[in-house]
Amino acid sequence: MTKLQWAVIASAIGMFFILYLGCDTTPEDIKALEKSRALAAESTDINALLxxxxxxxxxxxxxxVLALETELxxxxxxxxxxxxxxxxxxxxYELGQPAISGYYAQQVAELLGTEESWSIAGTTYTICIQQSQEQKIRDFCTGRAVQAFESAISLNPEEIAHQVNLALAYTSSPPPDNPMKGILMLRDLNQKAPDNVLVLNTLARLALQTGQYSKAVERLEHALELAPGNSNTICLLAEAYQGNGEAEKGKAFEExxxxxxx
Known part of the structure; x- marks a missing residue:
């Protein structure tokens, strides 16, 4: 991938996912055990995917690919x-294999140890979750997306984008024992930062997906007051107004x- 292509993946972070976990105070031995359990739940591995x-x-x-593997x-x-x-x-990623792309992005993060590299890995894995139809691949990407975003959060607990990304990873692949986990994370974050436009837009987008148009309009109108030129807010409002039966407003925002x- 060129530097530009790598930057494209990086830019997806801002549009994609995030949550609130606060400071990471989990002891290293417990974190290692949690990671081991998550990976043990995977029904495939990178060798099988390749x-x-x-x-x-x-x-x-x-x-x-062979030339790059040889160079490595x-x-x-x-x-x-x-x-x-x-x-x-x-x-x-260019070849349409986000699971494999995520694995290599994770290797970058493990070497560099930066919040940006971990966020890129998590975002790539989340794209995998959203695009894949095979459960074994979704499982492979889900645990790794969560681990990547948690790593980014541990490096910068105050960055809301990492927190939203983690929540969206959970909404993309809800835990069987806690299917509302991602939504609850976003709601909690909204309570803590009620004027955060990214959080408002994210909650509104999820509301649109479930047909809750009036709720989406309410959140988006608040976001628009805070950031009148935000293109995501404006484009989402077009859909929200139309779904809410306000066709004239919907058409205006669509334009x-x-x-x-x-």
Missing amino acids: QEAKPALSGISSST EETVSDSARAEVFKRLASKW KCRSLTR
């Missing part, structure tokens, strides 16, 4: 390996949305 994906590659793509084997320093992992993550996204 074995399934590689036969479908074109000759050019297969050669590119010959690379020693962590900084150089991180760059190769980035290119592998970008290539597999505004088009002008902002041209």
Whole structure:
């Protein structure tokens, strides 16, 4: 993946996901146990995913992947390996394999240990959850998305975007024993930061998905007061007004949305 392509994945973070966990005070031994349990629940692994994906590659793509894998084997320093992992993550993302892309993005994060790299890994895994129809792949990506966002939060507990991303990972793949976990996280975050536009937009988007148009309108109108030029708010309002039976307002905001996204 080029630097631009890597940046595209990074930019998805702002649009995608986030939550509130506060400071990470979990002892390291407990964290290690939790990670071990999460990975043990996976019904597939990276080797199986690669074995399934590689036969479908074109000759050019297969050669590119092989060249990157060979380069990785010959690379020693962590900084150089991180760059190769980035290119592998970008290539597999380009090939429509976010699970594999997420794995390589996770390798970058484990080497660099930055909140941005962990957030990129988590975002890529969340894209995997949203796009995949196979439960084994969804399981593979779910636990890893959560771990990645929790790592980002532990590095910067005050960054609301990481917190929203974690909540969205849970809404994309709800825990069987707590299906409302992601929504409750977002509501809790909204109580703590009632004027945060990202949180308001995220809750509104989820309300639209469940047909709660009046609730979406209420949140979005508040967001618009706080940030009148926010394109996400404006475009979401177009859908919200139309769904709420306010066709004239919906049409007006649809035109505004088009002008902002041209």
